[in-house]
Structures are given as structure tokens and as C-alpha cells.
Amino acid sequence: MSTYRLQVNGKPHAVDTDPDTPLLYVLRNELELNGAKFGCGLGQCGSCTVLLDGQAAMSCMVPVSVVGARKVRTVEGLGDARTPGVLQQAFIDEQAAQCGYCIAGMIMQATALLEKTPAPTDAQIRAHMAPNLCRCGTHMRILRAVRRAADVLAGGKR
């Protein structure tokens, strides 16, 4: 056991845990941030996607000991039910969820894209979202939601 100091959604946290504990477990079990989900545990599905210094990372593959001073962001940091963030609202507007298990990861993956590439092409959205799987089959709505959020951020075409 060691103590790890993490910055999550702008707030500092200190966690006592083993160095090989996946960041996902720390977020869910210690910090009670349950947006990110455990899907495959092998970096194959993306439902655990969070941001590390703005880059999308599958948190099931991140040992807590490698995080260091990097800023962690989860879907909870984007907004809540009363004041959803732009991407969250776009996912609601497009009804881009069936069971919803993959959505927190989808939104964080999309956040990484839009922060770096505010006006992505459809091909860029497709390529960027490729690591994240949805087994209900809402991919087309998810792509539309990301497009919608990009348009809103670009000055509210819709």
C-alpha cells in the first residue's frame, strides 16, 4: 500500500492503495465516481475511457502508480443532470444511448477530440471514436451526437 495523490475533475484526492490498482477501480471504488464503467478489463471496449491531461485513456489499463501529476477528468466533470455539458446535452438530444453502459466512455473519447479538433470532419470523428464499442448498435446516433456537439461549439448551427 502507498498513498497516491490524484487530481480528479479539478479536486485533489489522496488514496491509499496498491501501486498496480487500475485507475478505474480507484475512481469507482475509492472516489465514488461511477461514470466510467468496467467492460472488458483489456483495453478492448473503451467503456472506462477517461482523460489524462486531455488525452483519452482506458482507465482499466492505467495502474494508479503511473498517473503522477497528470490531471484526470471523468464524465462527472463535464456537468450533471441539471446542467449537462455540451456533449452530454448532444447525446441526450440525439438519444444516443440504448443501455448506456458505453456512454461515459464515448463522451470522454469525444471530449478529447473536440478539445483538440473543434471542427472535425465526419471521417475524423469516425476514426477518433473507433476504439470505443457500443454493443446495442447506437453508433450512428453517437456519431450524430458528436457532430451536433461540434456544431454547437462552433456557434450553434442547430
Added chain:
Amino acid sequence: MDHSRRKRHIGWWLLLAAAIVLTGIAFAIMWRPALAPQSAIPSFDQARIERGANLAHLGMCASCHTPDLSRPFAGGKPMETPFGTVHSTNITPDRDTGIGAWSLDAFTRAMREGVARDGHLLYPAFPYNHYVRMTQADIDDLYAYFMTRPAIAAPARDNAMTFPFGFRPLVGFWNVLYLDDAPWQPDPRQSAEWNRGAYLADAVAHCAACHTPRTKLGGPDLTRQLDGGEAEDWYAPALNRNSPSPLPWTRAQLHTYLRTGMAEDHAVAGGPMQDVVMHLAQANQADVAALAAWTHSHLVQAPARTTPAQTPGPLPPPTAIDPDLPRMQLGYALYANSCARCHDVGRAPSSGTALPLQKAIALYDPDPRSLIHIVDDGIMPPDGEPGRWMPGFKAILDDGQASALAAYLRKYGAGQPAWPELDQQVRKARTP
């Protein structure tokens, strides 16, 4: 007095004559005439077009000429070379921006000599130094295939060459050095299949363009055929006795690998090789088998190697004798916590088998570039293609961590001597 003046005159005349001769030679090397545009695109019978399609797959034309799948063969892919950035061109039969005005003669000249219809010299990023040895029948078929593709208007993108390489006629001197127009000759001691593979590998698939190292002038180093080169900053492994593969390739594995990018328990294609596989999968499978037969005949020259034992469970942590202990311990921890759940012997993830660490060929390469790209970006099949999926770790590992992991894998996974300048290579690969 008079006499010496006349002598001086003769000297000047000789100098002038030499200058004229040299200018003539330079002109002959650097200048090619335009060929007349054809007035209309001829028609072709279906069998020719289909043979041409197979050759286009075997030559992986789309790999460079189709960066955008919705616009087949419209060109525009940037290629970084030591001499600047070259863009692939539009080879659809569009009359103004493609090759619709090119007669068969103009197409043949481009394939064999690297000269565009209007006479400008093409950069050897287009591997005409291989296509020069294609049979005329194959060039005819390829022409039939391209002339029957949908025409797309797409003007060539401007290249960004470093001085003085923007002056295309200089390519003429490269051609003097590297364009060997001797026709391809079969080896009568080998089987028909081997010879078919040898022809396809050299004249069509241009394997050596990546797998043979290049000289400072960007030409193939013919003293080191198939000795390992590079492609888009990946190490393209040696296919000869210097093959880095820790286990010998069988011919069956190689055939499967070339068709699918996966040889069970042996190798997974990454980087530019994924594109090669994607195209070979669509080619005539007897031709791919021939390519495998030929390639395998070179790979079997690699001496048998003793590979590190395939240990179940995580590798033992480094002992205190290692002077690089803290770094190796970090690398070990990263391996055990991030890589081992898929790559350890005895653990197969649900979506398919990852290579056990000791079999991963990239650990045995003479330089770490391919490993760094795999760790950073994972292995992702081209859009819409099936294949193994490995997540990338660029967002997870900082430079020092990635470097420690690579150093650990090299030493304790492959049992190979450390790569020189590993830290610099990691930083370089990560510089946008």
C-alpha cells in the same frame, strides 16, 4: 606570339566543345519529351480489367493513391522522404487532373521510366524502379484497369521538397544510378511458383522498397538486399538471414500472415504492413501463395536462434546485479500491470490471442521504432477491416515510462542487448 595566341584559342574551343557535350549529356539525362494526349479512352475486355485489378491489389497501388476510401485512386497522400514531402497523384482517368489523356505508351513510359505524359520526371516515391521489370502484358492489363475506374477530378497537391530537390530534372541522375531496365529473368533452378513469387515481389509488390535499406541518395542499397529498411518510420524487418524473428517462419504461417496479417502464435502485422495485407487479401490467392514461397525461401536462411524460455506468469523481476535496476523495475511494473494481462504466456484475452511477450518480433528489431509505435498507438486494423486490436498507451505512459518499458522488454523479454539512444527515439516518435 602569334603561335601561342592560336594555342590559347584552341584551348577555348576545346573547353566550349566539352561544355556543349556535357550540356548535351545532362540534357539527355534530365529532359524527356511530352507524349501526345489521347483523344478518347479506348475500351477493354473484362478479362483484361480483372487481371489488372489483381495486379493493382498485388502492387498495392491504393495504399498510396487512395488516402480517402470514398475517392479511389484520386491521390493526395503525403509521403515524408529525406528530400521533402511528396504527394501521390490522381491516377483515375479524369482527363484534366488524372491520367485520362495518357495513351498506353505514356502509361508504359511512366511505369518503366518514371516520366509523366507531359515529360516531367516523377519522384521515385513512385516505385517505377520496380515496375520497370513488369511484363508488357501486365502493364497493358493494369492500364485497362485504371482506365475503367470512375474518373475523379482531384488536382495534384503541391509537394514540399527541400532545396534543390524541387527541381525535378535532378531525378534523371537518380535514374542513372538506380533505374535498372534489364528485363526480369526467371531462375531455371527454382519452381514455377517460386519464380512467379519472385517476379511479383520484385516487379509488382515492390517488397524491397521498404525491406531493403536505402542509400543516402534514397536508392536501394543493392549490397544489402532485403536486409531490413523502413516505412513511415517503422522498421521494415529484414527478410533474409538477418530476419529478427525469434522463431523461424514456416511457409504456411507466412502465407496466412500475408493474407490476414495474423500468423497464429507468431506475428501480427502493424503499421504500413497492415495496408499491404489489406490489399493482398483481395488478390489472387495463388499469387499470394507464390509471394509466400519466394519470401520464405529467403527467410529460411536465418540461422536458428535460441529464444528466451516462454515463462508462464510475469517475468521474474530483474536482480540486483542490473546496474539499471530502478528503470528495469519500473519497466517490469508497467509490463506486469498493463501488458501482462494479454501478453503473458497462458493468458489469452477474450477477443483473440495476443502474442506472448517472448514471441513479439518487434522486441528483436535492430532499432526500437516499431515497438515504440506499437506501444504508443497500439495495433488497430484499417477502418472497416477485421483484425487484432491492441490499445495504444501514448496517453497512459509518459516518455520516461515508455522508455523504461521498452528497455525492460528488450532485455527481459527478448534477452537482447540494449537499444542505443532509446530515450531519444521515444521522444522523437512522440514529437508531432
